Amino acid sequence: MTNYSDPLPPIPEAGARGTSGWVGWVAFAGFMLVLMGTFSVMNGLTAIFREETLRVRKDNLALPADYTTWGWIHIIIGIVVILAGLGCFAGKVWARTVGVVVALITATLNIFYLVATPFLSAGLIFLAFICCLALTVHGSEIRPEGR
Secondary structure (H helix, E strand, O other), X not given: OXXXXXXXXXXXXXXXXXXXXXXXXXXHHHHHHHHHHHHXXXXXXXXXXXXXXXXXXXXXXXXXXXXXXXXXXXXXXHHHHHHHHHHHHOOOHHHHHHHHHHHHHHHHHHHHOOOOOHHHHHHHHHHHHHHHHHHHHHHHHHOOOOO
């Protein structure tokens, strides 16, 4: 039987048993994943509802597709990225794995969408690679002690 009054185990700090300063980078990657997902969702909503604000016609995109299609792709990927970022804060292995995969998908997606939103896409590509680095190098260090 589970006692729900037990406090959650604390997330280890840098220097705690088996951890290093990279714990902060993993937490940063989780935060950046949430931020990247939020930007992707906003980018998708813009593509669906305000496509006239984008820089080029849909025919000039690297992968010509309707902006509504691009919008839904951005929204779906953005939601998955947000969930992976939230899971990284809990130290879940699945969240780190999904976080790396969707960060790479986001980077690839934004390479094809670069001409429509150049600064946002370039920023998301950069953040995706930083997140991949932090999650793959020392991702396991954010797990609470005893797990």
